[in-house]
Amino acid sequence: MEQKNDRQKWLRMTARVGAILFGNAIYAMAVVLFIMPNGLVTGGTTGMGLFFNRLWGIPVSLFVSIFNIAVFGLGLWQLGKEFALTTALSTVFYPAALAVMERTGIHGFYMEERLVAVIYAGILIGAGIGIVIKAGASTGGVDIPCLILRKKCGINVSLSLYVLDCVILAMQLITSSAEAVLYGILLIVTYTLVLDKVLMAGMTKMQVKIVSRRHEQINALISQRLDCGTSLLHMETGYLHREQDMVLAVISKRDLPRLNQLVLDEDPEAFMIINQINEVQGRGFTLKKVYK
Secondary structure: OHHEEEHHHHHHHHHHHHHHHHHHHHHHHHHHHHHOOOOOOOOOHHHHHHHHHHHHHOOOOHHHHHHHHHHHHOOOOHHOHHHHHHHHHHHHHHHHHHHHHHHHHOOOOOOHHHHHHHHHOOOOOOHHHHHHOOOOOOOOOOOHHOOOOHHHHOOOOHHHHHHHHHHHHOOOOOOOOOHHHHHHHHHHHHHHHHHHHHHHHHOOEEEEEEOOOOOHHHHHHHHHHHHEEEEEEEOOOOOOOOOOOOOOOOOHHHHHHHEEEEHHOOOOOOOEEEEEEEOOOEEEOOOOOOOO
16 A cells, blocks of 8 residues: 555656646747747746847846746745745756757747737747646746745735736837837737636536525436535525525536536426636545445
């Protein structure tokens, strides 16, 4: 049993490390294939690297390496060893991946319509960062000063990140046109939307509350037909003050039409409340089902 647990831990750790490396590789590909060839600007550490590359010719990978190592040391000092363990891999691997791609002579894809490049880059960056965050790690870079500000001053991380991105984009007006900065804003919006979708992928569920006089039959049908756990909540109707149970179920989106049809076939007058929820923890979701 102990060997089995050790093997499972090793597999989980291997999968986590693989996800972090893969996510950072996708992020680096977006920069080399779409951002640099099309003269796009962006925020974060990469945006700063692009700014100094266009201003003084400093390689993006070199600037990102120096900056990431510097802020990593600052984060280790201010945020502790636990932070360091989740960020060290990204701090080293992302600039290394950038350097390898730059030195192999990859020129990327130049596109006459830069908006297409913005969309491609936004999808890749959002997916890459999302994979890293879902693996329980951080991409490092400008995230670290924002985390320190939250710890020391109580400033919201999202707010400080947006402010930093705006400052970095404004800096690039020196080396890029106003049109390029506008594309940079669109790029940030695009990868933020994709990032949200990646983080929520596979986690969103539907919560259904069913009020019906035939709640016992509906409860049994949900268990038998959908293999889904339910809860019975005692309630009282507001108009007639009739006491009865309400069925509560959490299901996947694909099961919602089946549940809806099942309930209406049993009781056409059933009252249903349906909400989307972002995450569910517990038996049947993050823990294996147990049948009794």
